[in-house]
Amino acid sequence: MTTEDTDGIDGTDDSAFTALGALSDPVRRNLYRHVAATPGDVGRDAAAEAVGISRSLAAFHLDKLVEAGLLTVSFRRLSGRTGPGAGRPAKVYRRAEGEHSVSVPPRAYDSAGRLLAEVVENAGLDRALQAAARAMGATASSTDLVETLRARGYQPFWDGSTLRLRNCPFHALAAEFPALICGMNLALIEGLAPEGGWSPEMDPCPDGCCVALKSSRKSSDESSKNKSIDDRSEPQPS
Template sequence: MAMQEKQVAALAALDEPTRRRLYDHVARQPDPVSRDDAAAALGLPRATVAFHLDRLADEGLLDVVFARRTGRTGPGAGRPAKLYERSACEVAVSLPERHYALAGQLLAAALEEADRSGDSPRAVLGRRAYAAGRNLAETADPAFDPWAVAMALLEGQGYEPRMEGSEVALVNCPFHALAQEHAELVCGMNIRLIDGVLDGIGSTGLTAHLRPTPNRCCVRLEARSSLSRNCPGWGGNGDQRVVVCRPPS
């Protein structure tokens, strides 16, 4: 499941009123909470509490720990109780998809490195973004077609790649608000990130170019050879997001 889908699923879990009450109760407690504690505090049946607490744990919103509440150990101390506490999971969903945390990490790391090295912050940011793109490419399965891998990775990062003629348009900008205020800096970071993805995958037949377009990503991908619209996965309607084929060699 993609990260955005996981985040949506976690938020959906909190849409149920009883589950949300339980989450809020556990989150406010200084120590892990047992099923009995939560049931007594909220006046709910224990079975209902157990079901919802386990669902919250399954979605990553709560962590499960086991501990003996009496503090005793050894024979006769009894079985550890199943306890729940708020997890470190952070849930944030944006539509269209945005990745401001990634931009913030790259910018902060670039400034720190530039302070130490004396290099231009912009140059360091470009290197950092390129390295991040290559790291992302390393998560892909090399057994799959490079073209399809590139499209899937870009889709997973929120770029919404779509075929337009012989080019791939990136319909969404994951850094939209930042790019609106700091276009030159953010778009420069963006193209280096995508360069890193393409170079890390290799043999995609694609090159990235800066071509700012209103309400879209500033980067556009050009194919080095004409695309076949008859390959598997091509929808033929010009708006399919993820292509599962590659240009003919």
């Protein structure tokens, strides 16, 4: 579920200002970035280590981000053990599903986006949209695809030899027009990806983007590494 908090013409939505204002502190901003980009839950110790602060300071700022609606909290045993002696469940954090935005002065780009998406879908212009997205991606293509995707808000992370995308920059529109927007997104990433080294495909990340990318280079490196290990394990002639 996605919620959008925007600045209204007759007044302001205080919840949006509160949420975004919580990120004015640089430590809090770094903690949010780390938790938001991490698949799964993040404990206080891991968050503190990631940004180089004490556990108590991390706990304080993480809970402030929860109060602002930017993170959610749950409890689980990080050791994986159960039963007597397993210890108390730890407090863990993950990115909240809500979407907060403020425009000063008020703007309604989201409404225009929905209207345009509806017109394109009703007119059956999916292929034209994909061609335009692929061409736009090609103009911004870079040899460092991971950094390009990170700069565009996808929050990429490695899952073996697959590059998955933690965030969908088009989440609100994709929820209403999944076939149209996900097809456009795949075409855009195909344009961004350097030829020969990557294979973008539809492979949704839970709570993230619908597209994943296979790296032929990383797969080749892992195959070579595994072959070397296998060769070493074979008995050598005396």
